[in-house]
Amino acid sequence: MHAAPLPRRFAPSNPLTGRIRVPGDKSISHRSLMFGALAIGETRVTGLLEGEDVLATAAALRAMGAQVERGEDGTWSIRGVGVGGLLQPRTAIEMGNSGTSTRLLMGLIASHGITATFTGDASLSKRPMNRVIEPLSRMGAQFHGAPGGTLPLTMEGMTPAIPIEYRLPVASAQVKSAVLLAGLNAPGITSVIEPVPTRDHTERMLKGFGAAIEVEETGGERTIRLTGEADLSPQTIEVPGDPSSAAFFIVAATLVEGSDLTIENVGLNPTRAGLIAVLREMGADIEELDRRDVGGEPVADLRVRHAALTGIEVAPALAPSMIDEFPVLFVAAALARGTTRTTGLEELRVKESDRLSAMATALAAIGARVEETPDGLVIEGTGGEPLPGGGPVATHLDHRIAMSMAVAGLASRQGVEVDDTRPIATSFPSFEALLAEASA
Template sequence: MPSHTFQPSAPLTGRLRVPGDKSISHRALMFAGLAVGQSRITGLLEGEDVLATAAAMRQLGARIERSEDGTWIVDGAGVGSLLEPKQALDMGNSGTSTRLMMGLLASHAISATFIGDASLSGRPMNRVIDPLSQMGATFEASPGGTLPCMLRGASPAVPITYRLPVASAQVKSAVLLAGLNTPGITRVIEPAPTRDHTERMLTGFGAKLEVTEDNGERVIAIHGEADLKPMDVVVPGDPSSAAFFIVAASIVPGSDLVIENVGLNPTRAGIVTVLRQMGADIEELSPREVGGEPVADLRVRHARLKGVDVDPAIVPSMVDEFPVLFVAAALAEGTTRTTGLEELRVKESDRISVMAEALTLAGARVEEQEDGLTIHGTGGEPLHGTPDSASVATRLDHRIAMSMAVSGLVSRDGVRLDDIAPIATSFPSFIDLLENATS
């Protein structure tokens, strides 16, 4: 387990480019693997989670190769023509891959066993097992609805109208993907909007999909037995990865940093909205649209942040960014209150209690509630942690590790992390980019 201490930092300056969006990378590989013909994907995030999706799609019959210039070339197997995998599908640490892949296979007449690492094997899958069972798939999961889990797909599956009990892009996407090979129309009713990459990209690949409003709720309808056509996908930079640098440049005095090619899909960019409410200086340069997704270069300059009460309605558009927002709040002037974050307790770790413990160790004043944190900021003064050599426990969680790395940049004596290996699951180049920006 490699530990690492992140020291007080010089300003972040220059330009950098974060890796491709993780959510879009997973979907690009899956949908290209379901199309008939050859698709090309540029800007793909090459972290372990996305590589697990590529490996699974290969087992299902798609041909996927990476060319020397970093373009990924996918020859799809076709909806309805997937092969039964010869061995278990190892999803590593990736909850997204697992839940979407379960949806994909639920309407194909094949069996597959899903396995994952220790962290993923503790995460509940019932939220996708329930609707997919209604469509006719059967599951044999481990206690608590966890992995290992065996799935037997239904053919033909039964179209359903499913109201999401909680806002979840993964559950929505799983049901829509199952609907691709289900005769008739499968509908998902969304009480609160979640990230819409699946809808945007499936439309691009030629699926017949309609989004309507009914009593203020989104209804997404997909027409089954779809024929997907190949397309070229340009993956924008991941806003979740950019968030660490947006916060770092906001809280390290003297910083003036440009982060290129950041995806600003409104269902994902909640972190930018909240930081601006806190007084962050974030400028959008050359806004444009790439592959149906809004993109811009972000210029971020150091600013004095003020505490805010974060509107729980924005939670779905920044659920993964709360750990690093907590760091920004710890340096702000006044108090930041967050509520409606129950979902964070079932992520790669319990992100509410782990961040409360980590930030307290680093010297922040934090109160933990059932559904969020209250953070009393330092008003810009460096964090002053415990003087002993206690190191922050990252609990195999990449976002905890990167968030606390950012806190080290604005600490008096540095912040030591017990293990930085998990960072590779989503952002292998994180430490190199951080060192380049601060040197």
Template sequence: MPHPAPTPRTIHRSGPLTGRVSVPGDKSISHRALMLSALAVGTSRIEGLLEGEDVLATAAAMRQMGAEITRDEDGVWHVHGVGVGGLMQPAQALEMGNSGTSTRLLMGLIASHAITATLTGDASLSARPMARVIEPLSQMGADITASPGGRLPLMVRGMNPAVPISYTLPVASAQVKSAILLAGLNTPGITRVIEPVATRDHSERMLAGFGADLTVEQTAEGRVISLVGEAELKPQHIVVPGDPSSAAFLVVAATIVPGSDILVTNVGLNPTRAGIFTALRLMGADITEQDARTVGGEPVADLRVRHAPLHAIEVPPELAPSMIDEYPVLFVAAACATGRTVARGAHELRVKESDRIAAMVAALGAIGVATEEFDDGLAITGSGGAPLPGGGTIASLLDHRIAMSLAVAAMVCAGPVTIDDVAPVATSYPIFFATLDTLKETTELAAS
């Protein structure tokens, strides 16, 4: 899939951010809500679904495999499922765009159905390795033919009945775990995943909510998730909370831009996803939770964030699984702190939409921030709250989180910062720049 023409954007230093905003629905939960609704018998209702390109790729794929998916004018989605085992042969390749989550989870779904599907993606996704998913799914009987290096495009020939396995994750990966569990739904017997390091648990929560026979046990080996196959899923009414990964950009922006005071509403605070807020608080960020509640089985709160001076820390490596997508914007916060922040234990950043460690070294260097690169992270020497030099041009590398992170950094740069392509932001947060503009306009209105 060719990437559209680049959309460059130049960003200037910002005044205070104020006001109340919400963030789009959680991307991880949105993907899973569509997939499991498509496997339920009956019609599920989904509110708050993230309508970014990644999630829309999942919706398109599930339609190709037989699910009826519609959207009301008020933004509510309805999914009439085909039942576990009922996926149909897609008539053409499943186009995944930039979505690694769609790709890996759909590989799991297809692996235990008697269908064959080809998955393709854009240049960024086609460079990402899929071997870590291919290995366990092949053990279950799927025949997967990938491009050199275990990359897209690839073809999955599902096996039915598939073979249940007990698989210990060699690296912490919620996507690999979820792919195996989704394959296990249509596999007779008990499929087990052992994760020595706990990862985000949206799949387990949602599978249980749809009626799957699933248990989670903490053992000496780690966290053991067991799923009884040939499941019968029941349709659900799902309310998707706001995405903490999207909220993180606004939280860091308000933290580093002097005079800021914002409220970000309806933020999902699943403890397997909220590591970024823990790390920021360790650095001195002023983040207060208001109206804590549970929505759709997920903990949610409104976050009030006020500007605060930050100090350097050694980021606890055990936080990595709960904030792996948020490291780029954490690096931006560290660039504004006093002292040298060290973040290690984040090997997974090397195989995201881009090599996010190398990408952030280049991007921060272009705006005058000193870094030291490690195999598994970065050390960043902060400005002590002074404006960053800025004035550079950033390569987003087709990575939405790199583009958004540097947009936040540009807000405290003395010179304007140009990002070569912000189009990838649409994959996860289509209204990101409009939201930032709203927070700036609120301040201007208050001052007028």
């Protein structure tokens, strides 16, 4: 990131039309690099998201012995070291803003006999790591660092690690994935019990790489069992478009009058598609075209047309399947008719920023009627009238706050000024260019 903030005013928009393609799914991009690094042989990946978070994962894996290279045609090649083959990094592993990279790599290292120090930027250094430290410590890893489990943090892996059965105390795909990744190099069966299903890219992809993994659903709970000391086989992966990135354009096209936009190749994994279900319930016009399977993941082109929205009560059970999309849903709710109420969103307080507080403050600053509760927001919509606009709104170095408020600017009277657009590069470097293309 540049040293100085990059403010920008996002002005009221022309209709969003034509066809666009959003970058590759961030969750799948991280995992394709990590699993490729643990396979023996060459894994090839197309459509990889080349944002700062994913590049931090690639750099960390190089530091631990994997060969990770980008070809001129944009295809990535990963030559892995095999499960158990990671090497001691010579210097601290710099994670930037990426909580996913940090938590998943801690899982990888936990069952290797190596020591690594993790550092990150100011935002990441405030985020809690105790949720992965606790189960990984039970598997034998040791952690040294700041009280409260924040970065910088040094961890010592353990070989052989101890397989455990772990019930997730909070719905978190990152914690589940960290435990399963540690289990890859632990003898015996590592089990994770999910009271609430979370995104399942780790299970799908590990199965594709040849791991012995079973998923059982009983009484509404999911139990994932992984047999350790796995041998992973290299794969060829096409990364589908990131639904969390598509979300900004889905909401923008819904809100801006006259819009008719097709977003190509969007991943529609059911553990990630909550936003589309909620927007449809509010009245959005979202059509799935050419639904297909790519590498075990459901994919479709989404045609989105402007539609009037009505406020709803969002079921808390949907939260894990759209946890990153709530900031932009709050923008949609601010222009709906009637009241939208969300609950069960405590997890949003420990993201890149406290997203409940940040979005409540930002929306109020541009004229929305919003009330913050301990676990959600209550938003009284305008009935389709544009928001007044204004700003500058504070993004708190959070890419999703910045992009959500950019979308709010498109559907405002006088535009919305965002205090810093630099964080957008962590997940969606081409966001502003695609926005200009769609509204040209």
